[in-house]
Every structure is written in C-alpha cells, then in structure tokens.
Amino acid sequence: MSPIPVASLRDLIEALAEPVLILRADARILMTNKAATACFGEMPADQDIRILAPDDAVADDLTTFVRCCARGQGGVERTLSLRGARSAAGFRCRGSVIRALDGEDLLILRLVEAPVGPAAATEAELRRLNWALGAYARSSEALIHSDNLDDAMDGICRAIVANDVYALTWVGLVEPPPSKSIRIVAGAGRAISYLENLELSWSDAAAIGMGPSGSAVRQGRPHILRDALTEPSFAPWRDQARLFDLRSSVTVPFSRGDEVIGAIAVYADRPDAFGPEELGLFEKLAEELAFAIGLQEARARLKAAEEARRAAEEATRETQAELTRVARLLTVGEFASSLAHEINQPIAAIMANSEAALRWLARDVPDIAEACAATQRTIRDAKRAGDIVKRTRAWFANDNPVYAELDINDALEETLRFTQVEQRQAEVTVETDLSPARPRVLGDRIQLQQVMLNLIVNGIDAVKDNADRPRLLKVSSGLTDTGEVLVSVEDNGTGLDPSNTERLFQHFFTTKTGGIGLGLPISRSIIEAHRGRLWASGGALGGALFLFALPALTSPTLASPAQTGAAR
Ligand code: ADP
Numbered sequence: 139m140s141p142i143p144v145a146s147l148r149d150l151i152e153a154l155a156e157p158v159l160i161l162r163a164d165a166r167i168l169m170t171n172k173a174a175t176a177c178f179g180e181m182p183a184d185q186d187i188r189i190l191a192p193d194d195a196v197a198d199d200l201t202t203f204v205r206c207c208a209r210g211q212g213g214v215e216r217t218l219s220l221r222g223a224r225s226a227a228g229f230r231c232r233g234s235v236i237r238a239l240d241g242e243d244l245l246i247l248r249l250v251e252a253p254v255g256p257a258a259a260t261e262a263e264l265r266r267l268n269w270a271l272g273a274y275a276r277s278s279e280a281l282i283h284s285d286n287l288d289d290a291m292d293g294i295c296r297a298i299v300a301n302d303v304y305a306l307t308w309v310g311l312v313e314p315p316p317s318k319s320i321r322i323v324a325g326a327g328r329a330i331s332y333l334e335n336l337e338l339s340w341s342d343a344a345a346i347g348m349g350p351s352g353s354a355v356r357q358g359r360p361h362i363l364r365d366a367l368t369e370p371s372f373a374p375w376r377d378q379a380r381l382f383d384l385r386s387s388v389t390v391p392f393s394r395g396d397e398v399i400g401a402i403a404v405y406a407d408r409p410d411a412f413g414p415e416e417l418g419l420f421e422k423l424a425e426e427l428a429f430a431i432g433l434q435e436a437r438a439r440l441k442a443a444e445e446a447r448r449a450a451e452e453a454t455r456e457t458q459a460e461l462t463r464v465a466r467l468l469t470v471g472e473f474a475s476s477l478a479h480e481i482n483q484p485i486a487a488i489m490a491n492s493e494a495a496l497r498w499l500a501r502d503v504p505d506i507a508e509a510c511a512a513t514q515r516t517i518r519d520a521k522r523a524g525d526i527v528k529r530t531r532a533w534f535a536n537d538n539p540v541y542a543e544l545d546i547n548d549a550l551e552e553t554l555r556f557t558q559v560e561q562r563q564a565e566v567t568v569e570t571d572l573s574p575a576r577p578r579v580l581g582d583r584i585q586l587q588q589v590m591l592n593l594i595v596n597g598i599d600a601v602k603d604n605a606d607r608p609r610l611l612k613v614s615s616g617l618t619d620t621g622e623v624l625v626s627v628e629d630n631g632t633g634l635d636p637s638n639t640e641r642l643f644q645h646f647f648t649t650k651t652g653g654i655g656l657g658l659p660i661s662r663s664i665i666e667a668h669r670g671r672l673w674a675s676g677g678a679l680g681g682a683l684f685l686f687a688l689p690a691l692t693s694p695t696l697a698s699p700a701q702t703g704a705a706r
Pocket of ligand 1: 592596597600629631632633634642647648649650652653654655656657658659681682
C-alpha cells in the first residue's frame with residue numbers, strides 16, 4: 139500500500155462504524171476512533187495495548203499478534219479477549235498494516251464483537267475495505283505529488299481503478315445555468331468507453347438530471363446506486379451500463395464553500411458494492427479534491443495577478459522609454475544649430491591645416507617637418523569632429539542608461555556649450571557658479587545632460603519676454619553637508635505659481651505654444667532613477683529656480699550656506 143499521511147488516518151477511521159485502534163509496531167496506541175472509545179473507554183495515546191488484556195496470557199497473545207501483523211507474518215484475523223465496557227468478551231480482531239508517510243509501519247486493528255457470517259464473506263468484506271483504503275491512499279498521493287490540477291485528477295482516477303476492483307471512475311465539474319451539465323474532466327478504468335457521449339446533468343427539469351450524479355450535485359450529498367439493473371432513476375443509462383457491466387456506483391459531490399463545484403463517481407461490476415465504509419473514504423477523497431481545486435484556483439489567480447502586474451510594469455517601462463526618446467527628439471531642434479556650430483570649428487581647422495600642409499609640400503624645397511605638423515593637427519581636428527558625431531549619435535541611441543563616474547561641472551559646461559546659439563539668439567546672459575570641489579556622481583552622462591538641457595532651455599524660454607530688464611540665467615553646482623551634489627538653474631523670467639509647482643511635473647502640462655509638457659516629468663524620473671530629487675521653487679532673481687540633488691561620489695565637503703538652504 140502506498141504511504142498515507144498520518145493526519146488523514148483520523149478521518150479514515152472515524153468513517154468506519156466498528157471500533158478501530160491504530161497501533162505502532164511496538165504495540166503502543168497511536169489513535170482510536172469514537173466507537174473504540176465507546177467500547178473500551180479513553181485510551182491515552184502512547185499507552186501500551188496490553189491495558190486492554192484481562193490477563194497476562196491474553197496480553198502476550200495480543201502483543202504477539204500485533205508484532206506478527208507488523209512484520210507482515212501470520213494471519214490477519216484472530217479472536218482475542220479484550221477488556222471493554224461491554225465486558226471482557228472475545229472480540230474478533232482483524233489486523234492490517236499500512237505504511238505512514240514518514241515510513242513508519244502502523245497496524246490497523248478493527249474489532250468485531252463476534253465472528254460474522256461465513257469466513258469467506260468476512261474475508262471478501264475485509265478485502266473490499268482494504269481495496270478502498272488502498273485506492274484512497276494512492277489518490278491522496280496523486281493529489282500531493284501532482285503539479286497541476288489535470289494531472290491530479292487523472293492521477294486520482296487511475297489510483298482508484300488501479301487494482302481493477304472498480305470498473306470505472308470519473309471526476310466531473312458542475313457547469314452553471316443555463317447548461318446545468320456535469321462536464322467530465324478526468325476518468326479511468328476498464329469501462330472508460332462508457333464515458334463516450336455520456337450525458338450528465340444536474341437540472342431537475344430533465345430526466346438525465348434525476349440520476350445518481352444529478353441528485354448528488356443538487357442535494358450536495360453522496361448518492362449510492364445499489365443496482366443499475368433495477369433502479370428506476372437510472373433508466374436513461376441502463377442499456378449502456380449493461381454493455382459495460384456496470385452494476386453499482388457511488389457519486390460524491392464536492393464543494394467550494396456552500397457551492398457544489400463537482401462530483402467524483404466510482405462504479406463496480408457487482409450490485410451493492412458500496413457500503414458506508416467506502417462512502418466515508420470517497421467522501422474524504424472528494425473533500426481533498428475540492429481543497430486541491432481551491433488551491434489550484436488560488437494559484438491561478440495569483441499567477442494571473444502577477445502576470446498582469448508584470449505586463450503593466452513592462453508597459454510603463456516601454457512608455458517611459460518612448461517618452462524619453464520623444465523628448466530627446468524634441469530637443470534636437472533646440473540644439474541642432476549649436477551642434478552645427480560646434481562641428482564647424484574642427485572642420486574649418488581641418489581645411490586650413492590641410493591647405494597649409496599642401497603649401498609646405500608645394501615649395502621648391504618642400505618643408506616636410508611643417509607639412510607633418512599641419513597633417514598632425516588635421517588628424518587631431520578630424521578626431522574632435524568624430525567625437526562630436528559619436529556623442530550626438532550616443533545621445534539619440536541612448537535607451538539603456540550606462541552608469542559611470544562623472545564630473546558634474548564638466549557635464550554642465552558641455553550642456554551650456556550645446557545651447558550657445560539659443561543663448562545668443564535670446565540675448566541671455568549666463569552666469570555660472572560651479573563648485574571648485576568638482577563634485578562627482580555616478581550616473582548616465584547623456585540622461586543627466588538631458589535634464590540639464592531641459593532646465594536650461596526652459597530658463598531661456600522663460601526670459602525671452604523680459605522687455606524691460608536684462609535676461610539672466612544662473613547655473614550653479616555645489617555640495618551639501620548631507621553628501622549630495624546640488625545643481626540649480628535659476629532665471630529672472632516669468633516665474634512660477636508658488637501654490638502649485640508640482641503640476642509642472644505632470645505629463646503634458648505646458649503653457650507654451652508648441653510645448654509638449656514632457657521635459658520636466660521625464661527629467662524628474664531620470665533624476666529619481668539616479669536616487670536623487672528634482673524640484674522647483676521661486677528664485678532670488680525673481681523668476682524660477684529648478685534644483686536637483688544627487689548622491690555625491692566624493693566625501694562631502696561643507697557647502698556654502700546659500701547652497702545648503704536652497705536644497706531644503
Ligand atoms: P514644455 O517645455 O514642453 O512646456 P516642460 O515639462 O519642460 O514642458 O515644462 C512644463 C511647463 O513648466 C512649461 O510649459 C512652463 O509653463 C513651466 N516651466 C518650466 N520651466 C519654467 C521656467 N524656468 N519658468 C517658468 N515656467 C517654467
């Protein structure tokens with residue numbers, strides 16, 4: 139017999155009508171059922187079975203019987219005198235051994251007051267119950283070891299018919315109205331073909347709803363079909379059942395909460411094959427099946443929720459990446475002219491140096507040394523132009539941030555260079571106050587420069603309409619006493635509404651014609667991805683002040699009080 143969980147044994151023996159004791163191999167009591175307690179009084183666990191013997195001779199006989207059974211030797215049935223509430227009568231004891239999941243052999247001792255019927259009948263009954271117990275143990279095992287519900291249900295069906303005692307078994311799930319059918323989801327047994335085209339229903343309006351499975355599902359109670367040949371409600375299936383030699387069956391419904399969700403049915407080839415004992419076992423099995431279905435459904439719900447969360451996360455990431463790309467393209471226009479200006483310089487130098495080299499070579503006495511020097515300068519400038527192109531390409535291709543140590547002043551100065559043309563066109567005076575400590579951070583250069591570019595271009599936009607006052611932009615860097623690098627971009631432009639600076643960071647908030655309202659929210663998400671903060675406030679110049687703080691890589695040195703104050 140397959141191993142069986144000890145916890146399941148209690149329900150199993152309570153399902154049996156007669157007194158049952160489960161003993162360990164050393165004759166100590168493991169558990170007893172209510173019928174045994176009623177017969178012998180309370181028997182504490184771990185008590186020696188000998189307490190039930192009226193004298194030493196009987197006690198020895200009993201212990202020997204227990205040991206014989208435990209070793210799998212000797213008969214499985216013996217008459218013993220046991221001390222009970224109903225006197226020290228001769229009880230007939232039947233022993234059988236099962237193996238618990240932890241590997242321990244346990245003896246099931248079932249007591250009958252007097253031998254009943256001819257020995258052959260007793261033997262057949264015992265065998266029948268043992269089969270049922272075996273089917274139960276194998277089914278429980280199938281439930282425990284299956285990864286998914288389909289396998290578990292298949293495993294249960296195969297386990298029940300494994301020893302060929304039962305001709306057929308199936309598991310069906312209840313379909314809601316209007317169909318009200320019972321959908322068979324697993325089945326096994328030599329009569330499996332009986333299930334082909336089998337129609338089952340739990341509707342009380344149809345004849346096929348009045349049979350064993352319909353009644354079991356509707357009433358939420360097991361149904362025993364004693365004889366398929368005579369039972370009137372079985373008429374719709376009788377001919378088919380006769381073909382497959384099916385004579386009796388038990389159908390046990392199982393529920394989720396108060397709602398019946400399915401049924402398990404077992405068929406035998408003889409009438410009256412199912413008594414209260416088998417019924418108890420299959421009821422227990424149906425309970426476990428319902429539990430497994432509940433567990434599986436909970437798992438499926440959890441998995442679906444997890445997948446939905448992942449998909450949402452992925453979608454957010456994709457949207458964010460897309461927005462970043464869009465914002466980068468939008469800034470192209472802003473600094474394309476600066477770029478052209480920047481790249482023109484090395485190209486002009488290349489032209490000049492190449493012409494100089496040619497002149498040195500064209501002399502009557504070519505000056506090779508000067509020609510070489512001019513060519514070296516050409517190579518240097520070509521490299522510079524190449525670097526600018528490379529950096530530009532990186533700017534557009536940068537989807538995955540590459541974190542590296544970077545000098546924040548360098549990055550700011552380079553970004554200011556990008557916007558020289560805009561500065562000149564808007565006639566903006568840019569003042570810089572960069573920390574001499576040259577603060578460094580760990581970050582993606584291109585992303586951080588995109589933030590700087592957004593703040594600087596916004597500042598330039600904000601001062602464009604200053605008609606009666608100079609247009610000022612102040613860019614600063616510093617280190618706070620809490621170990622952060624602080625960058626601020628301040629202007630004397632239109633200024634911000636101090637009661638609602640947060641809405642500037644909402645996607646698509648813009649006050650500009652042709653604005654898109656993505657620069658600030660994307661800048662904030664970039665800074666936050668760098669474990670920093672980006673915020674806005676009114677500045678001392680009368681316009682807006684935008685600041686961002688990032689964890690500094692250097693050990694913090696004391697910042698100036700003004701910078702520290704600005705970080706709050
Ligand atoms: P866009 O520049 O496309 O409008 P942003 O997200 O960069 O998108 O800016 C959103 C809004 O924040 C701007 O439309 C403007 O109203 C306001 N804003 C940003 N920077 C400043 C600033 N320096 N001075 C005044 N208002 C600003």
